[in-house]
Amino acid sequence: MSVRYRVRWSKEGRTRFVSARDQSSIWERAIRRADLPIAYSEGFTPHARVSFPDALPVGVASTGEYAELTFAAPIRADDDLARLSATLPEGMDILTYTEVPAGAPKLASLLRATLWELVWPPVDTTALTTLLGRRCATMLAATSHEVVRHRHDGDRTLDVRPAVVSLAVATGPTPDGAGARTTLRAVLRNDAPTIRPADLLVALCDGEVASPALVRRVAQGVPTADGLVEALGGELEMVRTDVVVEAA
Amino acid sequence: MLGAVTDVRSDALLPARAQRSVHRGGLGAPTPPSVLDVLEPLLPEVRKPAQYVGGEHNMVTRDWAAADVRWLLCYPDTYEVGQPNQGIQILYEILNGRATTLAERSYAPWLDLEERMRERGIPTFSLEHHLPLWAFDVFAVTLPHELGHTNLLNLLDLGGVPHRSALRDEADPIVLVGGHAAFNPEPLAPFIDAAVMGDGEEVVLEIDDVVRAAKRDGLTRAELLRALADVEGVYVPALYEPRYTDDGRLSRTVPVATGLPTLVPKRTVQDLEEWPYPQRQIVPMTETVHERFSVEIFRGCTRGCRFCQAGMITRPVRERRPETVQRLVEQGVADTGFEEVGLLSLSSADHSAIGPIARALGDTYEGTVTSLSLPSTRVDAFNVTLSNELTRNGRRSGLTFAPEAGSERMRAVINKMVSEEDLLRTAQVAYSQGWRHIKLYFMVGLPTETDEDVAAIAELGIAVYRIARTHGKANKVTLSVGGFVPKPHTPFQWAAQDTPEELQRKLALIRQLIRTHDGIKLRTNDPEEGVIEGLLARGDRRVAAAVERAWQLGARFDGWHEVPTLDLWRRAMDETGVELAWYSQRERDEDEVLPWDHLDSGLEKGWLWEDWQDARTAVQLDDCRWSPCYDCGVCPGLDLVHDTGYQPGALLPVMPSAPAGLGGPAAGSLPTSAERYAAGSTRGVTR
Ligand code: B12
Ligand code: SF4
Numbered sequence: 001m002s003v004r005y006r007v008r009w010s011k012e013g014r015t016r017f018v019s020a021r022d023q024s025s026i027w028e029r030a031i032r033r034a035d036l037p038i039a040y041s042e043g044f045t046p047h048a049r050v051s052f053p054d055a056l057p058v059g060v061a062s063t064g065e066y067a068e069l070t071f072a073a074p075i076r077a078d079d080d081l082a083r084l085s086a087t088l089p090e091g092m093d094i095l096t097y098t099e100v101p102a103g104a105p106k107l108a109s110l111l112r113a114t115l116w117e118l119v120w121p122p123v124d125t126t127a128l129t130t131l132l133g134r135r136c137a138t139m140l141a142a143t144s145h146e147v148v149r150h151r152h153d154g155d156r157t158l159d160v161r162p163a164v165v166s167l168a169v170a171t172g173p174t175p176d177g178a179g180a181r182t183t184l185r186a187v188l189r190n191d192a193p194t195i196r197p198a199d200l201l202v203a204l205c206d207g208e209v210a211s212p213a214l215v216r217r218v219a220q221g222v223p224t225a226d227g228l229v230e231a232l233g234g235e236l237e238m239v240r241t242d243v244v245v246e247a248a
Numbered sequence: 249m250l251g252a253v254t255d256v257r258s259d260a261l262l263p264a265r266a267q268r269s270v271h272r273g274g275l276g277a278p279t280p281p282s283v284l285d286v287l288e289p290l291l292p293e294v295r296k297p298a299q300y301v302g303g304e305h306n307m308v309t310r311d312w313a314a315a316d317v318r319w320l321l322c323y324p325d326t327y328e329v330g331q332p333n334q335g336i337q338i339l340y341e342i343l344n345g346r347a348t349t350l351a352e353r354s355y356a357p358w359l360d361l362e363e364r365m366r367e368r369g370i371p372t373f374s375l376e377h378h379l380p381l382w383a384f385d386v387f388a389v390t391l392p393h394e395l396g397h398t399n400l401l402n403l404l405d406l407g408g409v410p411h412r413s414a415l416r417d418e419a420d421p422i423v424l425v426g427g428h429a430a431f432n433p434e435p436l437a438p439f440i441d442a443a444v445m446g447d448g449e450e451v452v453l454e455i456d457d458v459v460r461a462a463k464r465d466g467l468t469r470a471e472l473l474r475a476l477a478d479v480e481g482v483y484v485p486a487l488y489e490p491r492y493t494d495d496g497r498l499s500r501t502v503p504v505a506t507g508l509p510t511l512v513p514k515r516t517v518q519d520l521e522e523w524p525y526p527q528r529q530i531v532p533m534t535e536t537v538h539e540r541f542s543v544e545i546f547r548g549c550t551r552g553c554r555f556c557q558a559g560m561i562t563r564p565v566r567e568r569r570p571e572t573v574q575r576l577v578e579q580g581v582a583d584t585g586f587e588e589v590g591l592l593s594l595s596s597a598d599h600s601a602i603g604p605i606a607r608a609l610g611d612t613y614e615g616t617v618t619s620l621s622l623p624s625t626r627v628d629a630f631n632v633t634l635s636n637e638l639t640r641n642g643r644r645s646g647l648t649f650a651p652e653a654g655s656e657r658m659r660a661v662i663n664k665m666v667s668e669e670d671l672l673r674t675a676q677v678a679y680s681q682g683w684r685h686i687k688l689y690f691m692v693g694l695p696t697e698t699d700e701d702v703a704a705i706a707e708l709g710i711a712v713y714r715i716a717r718t719h720g721k722a723n724k725v726t727l728s729v730g731g732f733v734p735k736p737h738t739p740f741q742w743a744a745q746d747t748p749e750e751l752q753r754k755l756a757l758i759r760q761l762i763r764t765h766d767g768i769k770l771r772t773n774d775p776e777e778g779v780i781e782g783l784l785a786r787g788d789r790r791v792a793a794a795v796e797r798a799w800q801l802g803a804r805f806d807g808w809h810e811v812p813t814l815d816l817w818r819r820a821m822d823e824t825g826v827e828l829a830w831y832s833q834r835e836r837d838e839d840e841v842l843p844w845d846h847l848d849s850g851l852e853k854g855w856l857w858e859d860w861q862d863a864r865t866a867v868q869l870d871d872c873r874w875s876p877c878y879d880c881g882v883c884p885g886l887d888l889v890h891d892t893g894y895q896p897g898a899l900l901p902v903m904p905s906a907p908a909g910l911g912g913p914a915a916g917s918l919p920t921s922a923e924r925y926a927a928g929s930t931r932g933v934t935r
Contacts, residue, residue: 123251
């Protein structure tokens with residue numbers, strides 16, 4: 001009797017440089033260390049039945065990663081998943097889990113939008129917050145906003161606007177409290193064509209603003225007017241953390 | 249551009265030398281600056297960034313201030329290649345096992361990151377806390393082969409440490425090398441402070457003690473080096489001087505201080521059972537070339553293949569007990585979660601209890617996803633049986649055998665005791681038991697080789713392919729052919745190395761002969777690749793000038809196809825007057841003093857010379873594990889009985905001296921050494 005669990009997990013600190021490819025073996029080995037009765041695929045090179053809905057760009061932090069695990073036997077989820085979380089590399093932690101009833105909708109279908117957070121180094125903060133704020137307001141007021149995505153296989157024109165649900169720019173303190181830095185939060189739809197934070201930045205301020213110091217996928221779920229409802233836990237994640245610029 | 253951090257160069261990471269010493273203090277010394285904050289923004293721009301972040305399961309993190317001796321252990325190649333090395337992991341675990349010693353690890357950054365590090369003043373760093381090389385007390389580098397030499401210079405320079413030892417002072421780490429290529433450290437002599445030959449388990453602790461005492465007593469660098477030279481097995485090149493004759497040959501390498509040995513011995517751990525490491529093996533977070541939980545089942549090799557440096561310098565054989573292997577594997581798999589187990593050694597099928605070991609592990613993991621692998625290239629039916637045992641769960645895709653030479657005569661010259669009949673019989677057994685692909689390893693450029701010997705490689709390949717085809721139309725054969733590079737401390741140390749052109753011609757000959765057989769694949773290394781390796785393997789101290797120049801011209805990663813460095817080396821040799829032909833393509837005579845004659849691998853030069861003479865007349869020697877001792881010189885100095893099974897005397901029956909594979913009985917019934925042993929006793933084997 002197999003049982004399925006869905007987990008929301010984080011990929012922070014050093015582990016954000018782990019590629020999607022390497023991520024699977026990290027999980028498989030952690031599951032073996034935690035001695036959990038994971039189910040395996042058939043065939044000569046059996047793989048643990050752990051699946052991840054989509055890949056996160058290398059270098060991006062996240063508290064909004066998800067995975068689906070299929071076990072060959074029942075587990076004691078509280079203890080067992082805590083043990084798994086503890087043996088995952090530092091920075092990867094299981095945040096919440098749910099057991100998946102038979103016939104439940106696919107995980108991917110619950111992850112309709114993503115809340116992203118982009119944080120700049122504590123440089124030019126006031127000017128940066130003002131500029132980004134203005135641009136965000138302009139974008140939200142428009143019905144379409146095209147950008148060109150450069151790829152090795154050729155350029156492609158994308159309309160960014162349909163994916164944008166909400167945007168918010170704020171100035172917040174640095175972690176050490178010594179300065180201030182600009183933060184941009186955005187809820188973007190996951191439906192194709194997928195728009196990544198990099199595309200959004202090109203659309204907002206191509207060439208005018210340096211790359212953020214940190215990009216984070218905060219959570220995924222169902223978009224609302226002012227944020228999203230997180231897919232597994234159901235809590236409301238607000239796009240705004242401050243009232244500088246806001247619209248929907 | 250808004251939000252841009254403009255001052256990219258951070259001088260804090262490479263402070264003036266006067267400001268460094270404070271971090272080198274004893275307990276309580278302030279932690280040097282971490283490079284992580286400056287490094288992180290660069291990582292999304294470089295290839296495989298996870299190799300630079302550390303954070304792996306079983307990484308050891310100890311506070312800087314909680315240690316009084318601090319080591320940076322290094323494999324001078326990329327993480328993906330170097331991380332699996334067991335030597336570094338053993339030393340890491342042993343050193344970190346001490347109360348006030350700290351050991352962190354580092355690897356060579358790939359070119360893309362190096363460029364950015366140099367732009368921003370980021371020094372060579374450790375993975376644990378991203379601390380700079382210049383702050384450590386000891387920079388301990390493993391040299392499993394010669395192609396990491398330029399990387400070593402580069403890592404020092406990048407790490408803010410003068411690459412020449414004469415320019416280093418008390419503010420700099422001690423630069424220590426070990427591993428197989430440390431058996432001839434002369435081409436690195438001006439750059440290293442000390443070299444260790446042989447096993448590292450005990451000697452690193454002794455070095456740790458000497459460094460601790462030196463720090464406590466405030467010794468100068470020169471005094472510390474002198475104290476290190478008193479540790480058995482430690483060679484300090486600055487305390488020895490090569491003398492040359494008028495015609496440019498070496499006349500002797502002599503100590504220039506009193507009380508130093510004229511012959512520096514290698515270190516040998518007598519009983520591997522006392523050193524069951526590494527147990528808590530690092531589980532990489534990014535792909536490496538060799539991902540598995542490895543257990544070294546024995547050290548050394550007595551087959552006596554005359555080309556093989558590893559086999560010669562790691563003698564004698566010391567085995568791990570089957571129950572220890574079983575325990576280490578079970579604990580290790582549970583601790584790491586690795587899905588593959590590797591039974592590591594130079595010739596793993598030769599463990600005297602390999603049958604019972606394989607069976608016990610096969611039983612333990614039957615029906616699980618844990619797979620077992622045995623890096624063995626021994627050519628006999630027993631090896632096939634063993635491989636069957638280890639693949640109970642999985643697919644029988646490919647087997648590898650290493651006859652190394654094509655003709656019987658050539659195999660007698662190199663002392664690889666495999667008959668053609670035996671090889672074909674082994675192929676027959678393998679294909680009939682469901683194996684679909686056989687890979688055969690060969691070398692060209694061996695001493696006394698003729699075109700007939702070369703052609704015999706192709707003929708053998710074709711003969712094996714015919715057998716392959718009778719068992720399945722899709723069955724395949726791969727011939728993997730490399731160019732031979734003569735190495736120090738082997739009977740072939742006197743031999744001439746073929747030029748790349750000559751190797752190219754020989755490879756073309758093979759290619760021509762197999763061209764009509766589509767199912768035979770030929771894999772060759774670029775013959776040019778052996779040029780640098782050959783020069784460095786047998787070079788003397790004068791070659792150091794070329795190493796330095798090649799590095800300055802940009803040479804690094806000399807073993808990588810992606811980084812062609814041979815032209816830089818040729819220019820460096822021209823500019824420094826190092827003549828390749830003289831070092832590599834010349835046969836040496838009996839009287840010639842060799843650059844490593846003052847370094848004792850345990851093998852007597854006279855014995856090696858006799859073996860070289862035997863080679864030239866194609867006389868073979870048996871494996872000394874099973875046959876009477878040849879007095880090669882290794883054992884008498886040690887507390888080892890001459891036979892080398894894991895429990896000397898008590899369990900080992902006296903073996904008849906006919907080694908497996910010289911004609912004789914039919915396959916299957918062929919009594920291999922391990923089977924003979926296993927039949928005699930299964931005592932002490934967990935079943
Ligand atoms: C696993 C393995 C690999 C793996 C992992 C990388 C690695 N090198 O470990 C992979 C597959 C990547 C690999 C690749 C290659 N390998 Co390899 N590899 C091995 C193998 C099987 C085990 C290495 C190991 O972990 N040994 C066990 C440990 C315990 O031994 P050790 O590393 O020598 O360390 C001990 C001592 O030497 C000493 N020590 C070592 N370093 C230091 C440093 C200091 C400061 C001190 C004090 C002591 C010390 O202390 C340790 C404990 O006693 C060895 C064979 C063998 N059994 O050694 C071949 C071996 C090292 N490889 C070899 C070769 C040729 C290669 C390649 C060049 C092959 C090729 N043509 O591509 C590449 C080179 C890769 C590279 N760029 O570095 C040769 C070296 C030949 C030589 N010296 O003449 C060996 C000896 C195999 C052989 N029989 O020919 N290899
Ligand atoms: S079997 Fe031969 S080639 Fe292999 S390690 Fe032993 S001596 Fe070297």
